[in-house]
Amino acid sequence: MESRLFAYVSYPDAAAALDWLEKAGFQPVRRQDGPDGKVVHAEVRMGDAVVMVSSDDAAYERPPLVGRSTGSGLYLLLDDVDAFYRTALAAGGVSVIEPEDTEWGSRRARVLDPQGREWSVGTYEPGLSS
Structure with missing residues (x-):
């Protein structure tokens, strides 16, 4: 089977993150909320890029922006x-x-999304030999 990589990210407020992603140009593919109303699993797509999103299951600490990156x-x-x-x-x-x-x-x-996650965009395609 060919290898493919998909991003999976969680947020303190996954519903708000999904709203931002949609406003930023991603299209919702699916969403499953739990009985408590939190997002258990969602997927958004922009072209061939797919990002899976869920609600945090713990009080994770995310690194702050230092200079031009969160790391x-x-x-x-x-x-x-x-x-x-x-x-x-x-x-x-x-x-x-x-x-x-x-x-x-x-x-x-x-850019940082409203919850502080770092999103870089560019025209450089990683993995191609020069």
Whole structure:
């Protein structure tokens, strides 16, 4: 079987995270809420990118932004970095790196979603040999 990687992230308020993701351009695929109303499992998609989302099951501590990174995040390959950046900010995201051209020939930007998760977007496609 061919290997494929999908992101799985949890949030203190997964319903709010799903709302932000939809406003930022992701399309909902499925959602299952538990009896307590918390999101047990959800999936959103933008093109071929799929992100699975759930509610936190513990009081996790997430690293704060230090400089231009929290130390981990998600990277989304896009043709139009600037459009995603504007849409993400309009939906309540926080700017970390404004859209810029890189020295390695791509375009990139970075935002924090309203709950502090780092989202990087760019035109660089990882894993391709140069």
